[in-house]
Amino acid sequence: MQVFDLGSTGQVAGLITAREAGLVACQRCGQVHHAATSHCKRCEAPLQSRDTDSLQRVWAWLIAGMIAYIPANIYPMLLTSTVVERSESTIIGGVIELIEYGSVGIAIIVFVASVLIPVGKFVAIAYLAISIQRGSRRDPHARHKAYEVVEFIGRWSMIDVFVVAILAALVQLGTIATINPGIAAVSFALSVIFTMLSAQSFDPRMIWDKNRANG
Amino acid sequence: MSDQGPTGPARLDVRPVKQPIWRRLSLVWLVPVIALVASLYTAWLSYRDLGTLITISFENAAGVKAGETQVRYRDVTVGEVEDVEFTHGLNDVLVYVRIKKNIAPYLDDDAQFWVVRPDVSVRGITGLDTVLSGVYIQGNWDTQADVAQYDFVGLETPALTLASQRGVRVTLRAADGSALSAGAPVLHKGIQVGYLETPQLSANGSEVQVDAFIESPYDRRITTNTRFWDTSGFSVRFGTGGVSLDVNSLASLIEGGVAFDTIVSGGGPVRDGHIFSIFDEEEAARDSLFADPDAETLQMAVLFEQSVSGLAQGSEVRFQGIRIGEVSDLNAIVVGEGDSAEVRLQAVLSIEPSRLGMGADASPEAALALLSDFVARGLRARMVTGNILSGSLQVELVQVDDALPAIVTLTSGEYPVIPTTDSQISDVAATAEGLLSRVNDLPVEELLNGAIDMMDSIEALANDESTRAAPASLVALLDEARELVAGDDTQAIPGDLRTVIADLNAIITEAGEENIVGNLSSTITNTNEVAANIAAATEDLPAIIDQIEALTAKANALALDDLVNNASETLAAIDQLVSSEDAAALPGTLNGALDEMRGFLAEVREGGAIENVNAALAAANDAAQAIEQSVETLPALSTRASQLVAETRAVIDGYGERSRFNAETLQTLRDIQEAADAVSALARAIQRNPNSILTGR
Numbered sequence: 001m002q003v004f005d006l007g008s009t010g011q012v013a014g015l016i017t018a019r020e021a022g023l024v025a026c027q028r029c030g031q032v033h034h035a036a037t038s039h040c041k042r043c044e045a046p047l048q049s050r051d052t053d054s055l056q057r058v059w060a061w062l063i064a065g066m067i068a069y070i071p072a073n074i075y076p077m078l079l080t081s082t083v084v085e086r087s088e089s090t091i092i093g094g095v096i097e098l099i100e101y102g103s104v105g106i107a108i109i110v111f112v113a114s115v116l117i118p119v120g121k122f123v124a125i126a127y128l129a130i131s132i133q134r135g136s137r138r139d140p141h142a143r144h145k146a147y148e149v150v151e152f153i154g155r156w157s158m159i160d161v162f163v164v165a166i167l168a169a170l171v172q173l174g175t176i177a178t179i180n181p182g183i184a185a186v187s188f189a190l191s192v193i194f195t196m197l198s199a200q201s202f203d204p205r206m207i208w209d210k211n212r213a214n215g
Numbered sequence: 216m217s218d219q220g221p222t223g224p225a226r227l228d229v230r231p232v233k234q235p236i237w238r239r240l241s242l243v244w245l246v247p248v249i250a251l252v253a254s255l256y257t258a259w260l261s262y263r264d265l266g267t268l269i270t271i272s273f274e275n276a277a278g279v280k281a282g283e284t285q286v287r288y289r290d291v292t293v294g295e296v297e298d299v300e301f302t303h304g305l306n307d308v309l310v311y312v313r314i315k316k317n318i319a320p321y322l323d324d325d326a327q328f329w330v331v332r333p334d335v336s337v338r339g340i341t342g343l344d345t346v347l348s349g350v351y352i353q354g355n356w357d358t359q360a361d362v363a364q365y366d367f368v369g370l371e372t373p374a375l376t377l378a379s380q381r382g383v384r385v386t387l388r389a390a391d392g393s394a395l396s397a398g399a400p401v402l403h404k405g406i407q408v409g410y411l412e413t414p415q416l417s418a419n420g421s422e423v424q425v426d427a428f429i430e431s432p433y434d435r436r437i438t439t440n441t442r443f444w445d446t447s448g449f450s451v452r453f454g455t456g457g458v459s460l461d462v463n464s465l466a467s468l469i470e471g472g473v474a475f476d477t478i479v480s481g482g483g484p485v486r487d488g489h490i491f492s493i494f495d496e497e498e499a500a501r502d503s504l505f506a507d508p509d510a511e512t513l514q515m516a517v518l519f520e521q522s523v524s525g526l527a528q529g530s531e532v533r534f535q536g537i538r539i540g541e542v543s544d545l546n547a548i549v550v551g552e553g554d555s556a557e558v559r560l561q562a563v564l565s566i567e568p569s570r571l572g573m574g575a576d577a578s579p580e581a582a583l584a585l586l587s588d589f590v591a592r593g594l595r596a597r598m599v600t601g602n603i604l605s606g607s608l609q610v611e612l613v614q615v616d617d618a619l620p621a622i623v624t625l626t627s628g629e630y631p632v633i634p635t636t637d638s639q640i641s642d643v644a645a646t647a648e649g650l651l652s653r654v655n656d657l658p659v660e661e662l663l664n665g666a667i668d669m670m671d672s673i674e675a676l677a678n679d680e681s682t683r684a685a686p687a688s689l690v691a692l693l694d695e696a697r698e699l700v701a702g703d704d705t706q707a708i709p710g711d712l713r714t715v716i717a718d719l720n721a722i723i724t725e726a727g728e729e730n731i732v733g734n735l736s737s738t739i740t741n742t743n744e745v746a747a748n749i750a751a752a753t754e755d756l757p758a759i760i761d762q763i764e765a766l767t768a769k770a771n772a773l774a775l776d777d778l779v780n781n782a783s784e785t786l787a788a789i790d791q792l793v794s795s796e797d798a799a800a801l802p803g804t805l806n807g808a809l810d811e812m813r814g815f816l817a818e819v820r821e822g823g824a825i826e827n828v829n830a831a832l833a834a835a836n837d838a839a840q841a842i843e844q845s846v847e848t849l850p851a852l853s854t855r856a857s858q859l860v861a862e863t864r865a866v867i868d869g870y871g872e873r874s875r876f877n878a879e880t881l882q883t884l885r886d887i888q889e890a891a892d893a894v895s896a897l898a899r900a901i902q903r904n905p906n907s908i909l910t911g912r
Contacts, residue, residue, distance in 0.1 A: 060246055067247060
């Protein structure tokens, strides 16, 4: 096994990509085909050496996700009504309340899952897309790593939605106490879904193309 | 594949045709577009429904929370508090409220807001639901959309009348507002038909004005003839009609309140803002119905020389017992000038001409003319006691027949003066004092002492053994007496008695004829002489004694001892007999015997003996008269008898003190004396307490 020093540019002399070798790999099952093949012989998935619409879809889903994220923060996430009072809490409001009640740990979890991760994803995906559009050559390895992190961690944002769904299902005690999901819960779920779709639409192979093209 | 061989075909430069941008656009772009549109639409909806922001300033906004507290109108939520903050200077609390857009136009200058909190009052508990749900802001405005406003001042206490309530709002005037409080009930025939709003001083501060809201349909009961009166608390009137206690509902007891009634018909309908007066009492209110309170009254004065204490403003003025007005003023004025000046107490009478029977539209002048005429014929004013307990007085106009001639004068200047006559004031205090002093003077202690003594005597008597023993003996004696009376011999007495009476009659007649009494008198005189002779003879006694001693010696020899012993025994027996209880009980028995005798005499009367008896009694009467005459000589007789006894005693003494006979005789006499005393004591005891015979005590 030869070990290459990829260096900061990721360029390795004498190393060619599959595309340069006239090959295309199935994105789903990994089977390598000839470049002209249109469908995977094994799993019949469509084969594409580069997804030319990738960035479009990334941006589209990303923007949709961001739009959905706005009401998710404005509108209440939980509608809690008890005999004594009726309260609505937004994401940030809930975090502040938790801190006021002294549950700093839970507040941090909620904040990370509901704010930090989604916003981080927006930033990360946008950065990746912009870097490809601008033909950035900066550290493709790091960018690839970032992409993988984004894809892996994205689904955990749904933890908020699950909590709301479970609470809403459990606490239905009529007039005594009722918890209902607010508009924000739906918006937030949509936002997470759109963001995940955005991340999935991204073709990480393009991270490397620029370096190859000019190398 | 970049290093293909040169032998191969020339590399084909394959480049995709630049497609127009709309062909290259992915369908995925629809997603953000839809999201954007949906978001914008939602935002627009939110904006559209955002509502109008108004501000309400409260002094106290306790419990109002931003984002939670609702604004309700007729129990429907129409807005929500958005923010709560202080005004500049921290004087008030500013509450920002989002009101629904379709409601906002109705919030004109009549809109009221107040914070609903739990409230416990005598009328009940309200706002209890806010204990759990938190306070809310109640809005109240009418259904007329006017010029919309955005800044309001909240009420500190709930508005009593909701704009949606139908009824009439009248203004009430009262001299004193102490009985009026916001929310106090307005009663009609005892049920609450409305309530008072917050009382306020009138502009010049002379009276209190309060709006009263009377709910529909009771507002139809209010006409221009309606009278309102104060029902606050309870009223105790201590007037000339006695004590009168009025207690209304508990709420009005604590909060006060007014009541109204419309007794006479014919009043016109009232509109909002009609002004009524509040009378102090129901009676006054009702009285005012029959006499126009604004009608002119005749003002007259009465000058009293004595104290008018007890007379007060409002005291009644009565004419032959009928109320015709009241005392409107009391003051002192100076009458006359110089040395003849003196202070009189002037009572100003306010007389209602209509009550003089002159018709409703009688003028004061006509009433004055009428009263002047009456005064010329003897009408006078005086003070009389209205209520003897409270000492209140009233002025009475009475007809005095023998009044000195007088006319209505104008001497006091301002008012025509009615001449006075003597007042009739019963001072309950003075009367009561006299009564008490009399009670005080009663010899209660002496009476009690006498009573105690009597009780002691009775007790002593009752405890006496002889008293207790008396009844038994008496009963036995009575039995014997009854037996005696029932005996055949006794029954035969009447016949014998008749003959005896006849004989007696004859004897008495004879005695009357033969002057027996005189003989008796002479006999006694003779006896006296004999006694004197004896005394004289006794002078020779020493010689005789010697003889007697000799004789006695002989007598001693003649078994005289036995004789004396026998005599002694006899005397003892007599003594026993006399001192026996039976003998002591004799008087009571005699009483019984007398009763029997009375019955016996009744039988005798029936037996036809009565005429004889009458005759006998007449004879007895004669005899009694004779005896009476002779009794007149009795003192002398007595003296002589006394002498005789003394002489006899001397004679007996002569027999020697040591003589046994003598001792026995004296003893006997003493016993007889004792027996007589015992009988006498018993007789006295029975006389003091006849009941003791029956009760045994």
